[in-house]
Amino acid sequence: MSTIKIIDLESNSFKTVSIRKEDVEKKWFLVDASNQNLGRMCSKVAKILRGKHKPSFTPHVDCGDNVIIINASKINLTGNKWTDKKYISYTGYPGGQRVKTAQQLYDKNPSIIIEKAVKGMLPKGPLGREMFRKLKVYADDQHRHAAQQPQVLEI
DSSP states (O other): OOOOOOOOTTTSOOOOOOOOGGGOOOOEEEEEOTTOBHHHHHHHHHHHHHTTTSTTOOTTSOOOOEEEEEOGGGOBOOTTHHHHOEEEEEOSSTTOEEEEEHHHHHHHOHHHHHHHHHHHHSOSSHHHHHHHTTEEEOSSSOOSOGGGOOEEOOO
């Protein structure tokens, strides 16, 4: 004869746990950007910076991890994005709108393209700026965070 188990909802805990800033355990991850598509890689990096990959994710707390991106000079843009993608900035003066293509930004500093892409995927405001500070981007394969013993993250 089979027994039917009755679940007592009052004894089980179905409460959502809201983690505090002091309780967050931050790790370091290393991402190689060689031959990676810009948007696909940056969306995964933004998810790690935000902390959405953790089961203890809390939207109003910076519970994400630190990310080091190397080989930013080997990033890949598909289609005609090197010439057609525009980055617009404004100096604050009349007639001060400046437009640069992705190739122009890449020639100046290859890591700027990755930083702009990830920053646009993070929340706006003080919390997003705090998350963005945990991103380190380097144009070549050398970085100065070996003491943190970053884990290699395959994307």
